[in-house]
Amino acid sequence: MTRITAWRRHPLARYAVLILALALVGMVYAAFVQAGKPADAALAAGKVDDVAEGRSLFEKHCMSCHGTNAQGTTTAPTLIGVGAAAVDFQMSTGRMPAAAPGPQAPRKPPAPWVNETTTRQIAAYVQSLGGGPQVPGAEQVDPKLGDAGKGGELFRANCIQCHNWVGAGGALTQGKYAPNLNEATPTQIYEAMVTGPQAMPVFNDTTITPEEKRSMIAYITQVREQRDPGGFALGRIGPVTEGLVAFVVGIAALALAAIWITAKKRQKS
Amino acid sequence: MSELKATPKAIAGPSNFLDERLGGANFLKRNLRKIFPDHWSFLLGEIALYSFVILLLTGTFLTLWFKPSMMEVAYDGSYAPLKGVMMSEAYASSLEISFDVRGGLLMRQMHHWAALLFVAGMTVHMLRVFFTGAYRKPREINWIIGVLLLTLALAEGLTGYSLPDDLLSGAGLRITEGVAISLPLVGTYITFFLFGGEYPGEDVISRFYSLHILLIPGILLALVTAHMVLMWVQKHTQMPGKGRTNQNVVGAPFYPAFMAKAGAYFLFTLGVISGLATFTQINPIWLFGPYTPADISAGSQPDWYMGFLEGSLRLMPPWEINLFGTANAGTLPLSVIIPALVPMGIIMTGLALYPFLERWVTGDNREHHIADRPRNNPHRTSIGIAAMTFYGVLWLLGANDEIAANFHVSLNHTTYAGRVLVFVGPALAYLITYRICLGLQRSDQAIVSHGVESGVIKRLPHGEFIEVHTPPSEDIEAHMRGKEPVPMLPVDEDSSGIPPKGMRGPLGKLRGRMSRAYGGEKIPLDDGHGHEHEDEHAAIGSGGSDDRSITH
Numbered sequence: 001m002t003r004i005t006a007w008r009r010h011p012l013a014r015y016a017v018l019i020l021a022l023a024l025v026g027m028v029y030a031a032f033v034q035a036g037k038p039a040d041a042a043l044a045a046g047k048v049d050d051v052a053e054g055r056s057l058f059e060k061h062c063m064s065c066h067g068t069n070a071q072g073t074t075t076a077p078t079l080i081g082v083g084a085a086a087v088d089f090q091m092s093t094g095r096m097p098a099a100a101p102g103p104q105a106p107r108k109p110p111a112p113w114v115n116e117t118t119t120r121q122i123a124a125y126v127q128s129l130g131g132g133p134q135v136p137g138a139e140q141v142d143p144k145l146g147d148a149g150k151g152g153e154l155f156r157a158n159c160i161q162c163h164n165w166v167g168a169g170g171a172l173t174q175g176k177y178a179p180n181l182n183e184a185t186p187t188q189i190y191e192a193m194v195t196g197p198q199a200m201p202v203f204n205d206t207t208i209t210p211e212e213k214r215s216m217i218a219y220i221t222q223v224r225e226q227r228d229p230g231g232f233a234l235g236r237i238g239p240v241t242e243g244l245v246a247f248v249v250g251i252a253a254l255a256l257a258a259i260w261i262t263a264k265k266r267q268k269s
Numbered sequence: 270m271s272e273l274k275a276t277p278k279a280i281a282g283p284s285n286f287l288d289e290r291l292g293g294a295n296f297l298k299r300n301l302r303k304i305f306p307d308h309w310s311f312l313l314g315e316i317a318l319y320s321f322v323i324l325l326l327t328g329t330f331l332t333l334w335f336k337p338s339m340m341e342v343a344y345d346g347s348y349a350p351l352k353g354v355m356m357s358e359a360y361a362s363s364l365e366i367s368f369d370v371r372g373g374l375l376m377r378q379m380h381h382w383a384a385l386l387f388v389a390g391m392t393v394h395m396l397r398v399f400f401t402g403a404y405r406k407p408r409e410i411n412w413i414i415g416v417l418l419l420t421l422a423l424a425e426g427l428t429g430y431s432l433p434d435d436l437l438s439g440a441g442l443r444i445t446e447g448v449a450i451s452l453p454l455v456g457t458y459i460t461f462f463l464f465g466g467e468y469p470g471e472d473v474i475s476r477f478y479s480l481h482i483l484l485i486p487g488i489l490l491a492l493v494t495a496h497m498v499l500m501w502v503q504k505h506t507q508m509p510g511k512g513r514t515n516q517n518v519v520g521a522p523f524y525p526a527f528m529a530k531a532g533a534y535f536l537f538t539l540g541v542i543s544g545l546a547t548f549t550q551i552n553p554i555w556l557f558g559p560y561t562p563a564d565i566s567a568g569s570q571p572d573w574y575m576g577f578l579e580g581s582l583r584l585m586p587p588w589e590i591n592l593f594g595t596a597n598a599g600t601l602p603l604s605v606i607i608p609a610l611v612p613m614g615i616i617m618t619g620l621a622l623y624p625f626l627e628r629w630v631t632g633d634n635r636e637h638h639i640a641d642r643p644r645n646n647p648h649r650t651s652i653g654i655a656a657m658t659f660y661g662v663l664w665l666l667g668a669n670d671e672i673a674a675n676f677h678v679s680l681n682h683t684t685y686a687g688r689v690l691v692f693v694g695p696a697l698a699y700l701i702t703y704r705i706c707l708g709l710q711r712s713d714q715a716i717v718s719h720g721v722e723s724g725v726i727k728r729l730p731h732g733e734f735i736e737v738h739t740p741p742s743e744d745i746e747a748h749m750r751g752k753e754p755v756p757m758l759p760v761d762e763d764s765s766g767i768p769p770k771g772m773r774g775p776l777g778k779l780r781g782r783m784s785r786a787y788g789g790e791k792i793p794l795d796d797g798h799g800h801e802h803e804d805e806h807a808a809i810g811s812g813g814s815d816d817r818s819i820t821h
């Protein structure tokens with residue numbers, strides 16, 4: 001006992017304990033890091049459960065294409081660094097999990113198991129892998145806070161070459177296409193811009209600031225909700241359908257009228 | 270209807286009034302009783318005429334508010350999504366017409382629908398004239414006037430379409446500039462002249478405005494008048510039929526019968542155009558946004574009548590020639606020049622020259638007032654359908670992005686398919702049409718020489734069943750017997766094997782060969798045994814299986 005007490009009183013004891021404690025902390029830390037390297041960030045954000053849940057969902061539904069650690073395979077690209085916004089966009093629009101391979105994963109109704117929670121969880125997992133753009137907040141995409149006039153100009157300068165002037169969509173090369181923008185929610189529009197799905201380029205915050213994005217959302221949603229003042233809008237795709245109507249309705253009706261006017265009364269025989 | 274026994278009161282009243290003052294009774298009597306034939310296809314040209322009238326009226330309305338200026342202003346009209354946006358006054362005033370002028374949108378839409386129907390009416394009218402051979406002597410000049418009208422209508426449409434200075438029409442303007450500047454040597458001068466400097470400049474809208482509301486409509490009006498006067502003097506052609514000869518016209522007198530019909534038809538045209546304008550949106554410029562050269566939209570197409578040019582641009586492979594192998598010495602952008610000039614050239618020149626080419630080939634110098642049924646000149650009909658196919662493929666390809674997006678085919682595939690179809694399509698169309706024409710001639714022949722199937726089945730003594738044929742009604746037979754062989758040059762060689770004069774050189778030989786192919790009677794109506802009677806026919810019975818196979 002006295003020996004221990006004596007040790008304790010040894011001038012070096014304090015340092016020894018400190019070193020011991022440090023070593024212990026270090027070991028625990030190392031163990032933690034071994035278990036799940038980037039988890040500390042998520043831990044700090046209080047989302048450790050989401051990440052773990054997300055990982056297991058990922059393994060179930062996405063791994064076959066995107067690889068065990070989302071590092072990508074020959075069939076699908078890596079998800080490291082695409083960010084939560086990309087996952088939220090892809091899953092909420094039903095594009096992921098992808099079905100049959102094709103030129104482009106189409107928008108479709110999401111799988112039954114996909115909901116806000118599961119999407120958030122996978123998004124958290126993918127976010128934990130290497131950061132990337134985050135899902136925007138409600139205020140960031142609120143059309144009411146945007147300036148539609150400004151947004152329209154930006155929309156025309158950046159988007160309509162693929163999506164058409166009202167977002168009616170258009171064809172790209174090799175069977176790819178820019179979809180119409182009638183269904184995308186404000187959040188999805190924002191996410192599409194920051195993540196640039198497939199053939200679409202990324203419009204990051206230095207190209208188009210978050211406020212400008214909100215204005216663009218304001219323009220897109222205002223125009224698509226507006227009633228067409230001129231009557232039936234023929235798909236809003238312009239001269240192609242108009243020309244079709246000129247012949248199929250206009251000329252056809254007038255030809256029938258001509259036949260009717262010149263028809264002879266049938267002689268009773 | 271076609272006989273007028275006494276002068277009706279409706280005609281006597283006004284004509285007496287006018288006669289007492291102007292002394293023109295004879296003139297009027299002659300002209301008001303002008304006879305117009307009754308066939309529905311003869312009204313197609315009137316679609317264009319009445320649309321033109323509507324264009325003049327609605328266009329005048331638009332000029333009251335439209336400001337042909339490219340000065341930049343900030344929009345503060347009532348269309349919210351464009352509030353505060355900088356735009357040209359032309360665009361702003363078009364928005365004003367659409368949203369802030371009472372009835373303005375309706376007028377804009379009527380003007381635009383009428384423009385589409387104007388050119389469409391002209392086109393179908395022209396096809397009618399072509400396929401019935403109504404362009405033949407003495408009507409060649411009126412045909413040429415028609416071709417000019419069509420060309421001018423395209424220019425009128427293009428200039429009008431550009432006036433609102435919206436993003437979509439700006440794309441068309443940009444292409445116009447591209448075509449102009451691609452012309453060798455003169456290209457740059459022409460563009461600088463047209464745009465008053467570097468594209469887009471500040472002048473083009475006001476220049477197009479003068480062209481659109483003054484110059485071209487003026488010429489159009491003059492040509493339309495000339496067209497009508499010539500038609501009036503030369504009278505309509507008529508379909509072959511009972512009592513119709515090359516010397517008469519059978520139909521209704523201009524006044525009152527034809528005038529009533531024409532009036533009704535004007536109202537129909539007005540009704541269709543205003544109906545379309547009321548219920549169907551056209552050229553929603555507020556959705557396109559103002560024009561800036563930096564922006565371009567997916568799905569940019571011109572109005573339908575320019576679609577074939579758009580299509581040929583889209584089809585063209587990206588060929589260009591750098592003179593002396595370097596871009597510094599000058600570049601010949603074949604990828605623009607060819608599609609912009611060649612199809613238009615082929616179609617318009619082809620149309621203008623056809624009557625003369627046909628006369629050269631057939632040597633036919635007679636006057637024609639009886640229209641051909643299309644089947645009875647199979648080569649002409651096939652050429653027409655082949656040309657329509659050529660045009661149609663280009664037209665369709667002008668919308669290939671919409672086709673790709675809506676029917677989920679690859680854009681690239683539509684282009685490749687188009688490049689093949691634009692050559693193969695017309696050839697196939699030619700062959701198929703030719704066969705169909707001969708088939709129809711054969712069925713006419715069968716009807717004229719064997720009669721119409723009566724639906725009555727007869728059993729012959731030896732047990733065979735045949736269907737009894739009755740002679741066709743007088744009208745129908747007269748209509749069919751209006752057929753005459755396509756004229757042909759005297760191409761036969763004389764006894765010593767020398768071709769006739771004019772058929773000797775290489776060109777003459779070609780002419781002779783073409784004449785032989787084009788002309789002549791392919792399927793004579795009476796195939797040798799004349800008009801048979803029902804009984805005879807029945808008696809031929811089993812033996813006549815050969816000729817019966819035509820109808821059965």
Ligand code: HEM
Binds near residue numbers: 363384431481486
């Ligand atoms: C004769 C054949 C004509 C054709 C094919 C034609 C065609 C067109 C077209 C396609 C437009 C674009 C319309 C739109 O905004 O949607 C247009 C605009 C216009 N046209 Fe014409 N037009 C014709 C005659 C006229 C005449 C005779 C006038 C005037 C007297 C006129 C005055 C105008 C004006 C002022 C505009 C611009 C107004 C606006 O778009 O808001 N047009 N025209």
